[in-house]
Amino acid sequence: MKFSYALLPDYPLQESLASIRLADELGFHACYAADETWHKDLWLLFAAAAGQTRRIRLGPSVSPVTLREPTLIAQALATLDELCDGRAEAVLSSGNFGLLAQYGMDWARTRPLSRTKEALHVVRTLLDDGTITHDGEFFTYRGLFTFARPVQARVPLKLGAMRGPRSFQAAGELSDGCHHALSYTREAYDYAVHHIRAGAERAGKDWQSLDIGAWVVFATGPDSATAKDAARSMVGIYASSMPEEQLRRNGVEPAALKPIIDAIAAGDLARGIELTTPEIAERLSIAGTPQECLEKIRREIAPSGVNHVICAITDRSLVKAFTGRDIEGMADVNHQLRLIHETVMPAFA
Template identity: 75%
Template sequence: MKFSYALLPDHSVEESLSTIQLADELGFHACYAVDETWHKDLWVLFAAAAGRTRTIRLGPSVSPMLLREPTHVAQALATLDELSGGRAEAVLSSGNVGLLEQYRIDPAGMRPLARTKEALHVVRTLLDEGAITFEGEFYTYDGLFTFARPVQRRLPLKLGGMRGPRIFEAAGEFADGCHHALSYTREAYGYMVEHLRAGAERAGKDVDSLDIGAWVVFATAEDSAVAREAARSMVGIYATAMSEEQLRRNGVDPAELRPVVDAVRAGDLARGIELTTPEVAERLSVSGTPEECVAKIRDEIAVTGVNHLICAVTDRTLVKAFAERDLPRVPEAREQLRLIHERIMPAFG
């Protein structure tokens, strides 16, 4: 299993760069960041990181196709690929519903899956051929070309999904894999892999050749209670993006979580955290000591065929920024990356 670091670029730029550099030195497969206005710009950050790293791959997970014009994403990816010597990749999706609401965009009327599939085709074509003539339902180009060319022969493009099943099947059929966000159980990942396989079979692909990623809220520390409290501070924020069926596949009754979601959406993060029970936080995160994290990854995630764990590391800085709580005993991201490297990654060969 590959291990990657999912960065929310809300630390100082220098701290983010030094943490990415450490992840590179420790052998993490990739560093991903969300391509959202809420955070510092990942493209600028990763351009700087490219010159300070050697092997770690870099790119968005995810880039929102309801906000980003796909040819601009292709241009940025090709440029990042040249800067990094062939280490760029991307995960595309329709976008974060909460962010889209702030742009007054209603995804329901925009056919988000169809648009994302068409955007994937546009990015793939421009990366592979350097030019595109295309008349689609959402995008139209007449001889558009670019001098931004990737180093890689085939720059990996994946789809990001949460609810399924159609996005998982589309990822299996048209993309190089899928990053499934915010799931933690055999049932949830078995569901994803089942539909990835169906899509891959339609395209004559082996599902095992795909990047099958689990994007998880993650916190680890020597003290289990400290790590779990960090995760509890963030679970409600992320849960606002989860559909009812996704919650059920993760063993959570939507009615149980509704007061948390309502509080968070109303801007009362303190109340949302107060209402998030330790039991719900444990179900909706990978958190605890390194050994406890190993057990959950092994028993609930790896067993389904997932071959890539993307750790959205929750540290003291993020908890303070998002939840306005200071938890001084929670390790910073650099320390957690070392714990993952030393005591979690070896368990998965």
């Protein structure tokens, strides 16, 4: 089992760079960040991190092919790969539906899976060949070329998926893996892995060779109640992007979450947090002491065939920035990285 750090690039940049350096020193597989307008630019951050790290892999999880043109993703990825000497990778998806709405886009009308599959082909072709001629449904190029060339013979490209089953199957069939965001139960991961495996076998691939990642809201520290309260502060913000069927696979009825999402959408974060019960937060996060987090991963995620846990770490600074709440005594990002390294990672070595 690999462990990675999912960074929201909302901290002061020097603090983010220090955390990436620490994750590198501690042996985390990768540092990922969301490629979204809401946050600071991950490509510039990782360009700076490339020269300050030695082993950790860097890239977006996810980059939205609706908002970022896929040849520009390939150009940026190849440039980052040169900067970090062959440690770049990317996860592609149609994008965060809430962000797309702020751009005036109705995600349901964008044919998200078809667009993402075609964009994957475009990025793969330009990375591998340095040139592309393509006449597709969404993207068209006539002899487009780039001098941005990666160091790796094959830069890993994966798909982000939440809904299924076709998105999971496409990831298994067409890409190097799948990052499944915001699921926390054995049922949800059994479902995802079943369809990833079906797609891989359709393409004649060994499904176990794929990167099957669980992207999870994560908060840990010596005090269980404090860590769980921090996670509870963020659950509604993250869960607002979860499709109804995904919520049900995680044991949450969409109707129970609707008042929370409505409050957050109206800008009343305090009310959204108040409505997020400890039971919902427990369902939709991995939080508590390091041992509690370890046991939930061991019980709910690892048995399904997931081979990569991607920890979207929630700490005091992040909660305060997003919600205004100040959770005294909550471990900061660097402390949590050390706790994961000391307690959780060795159990899956």
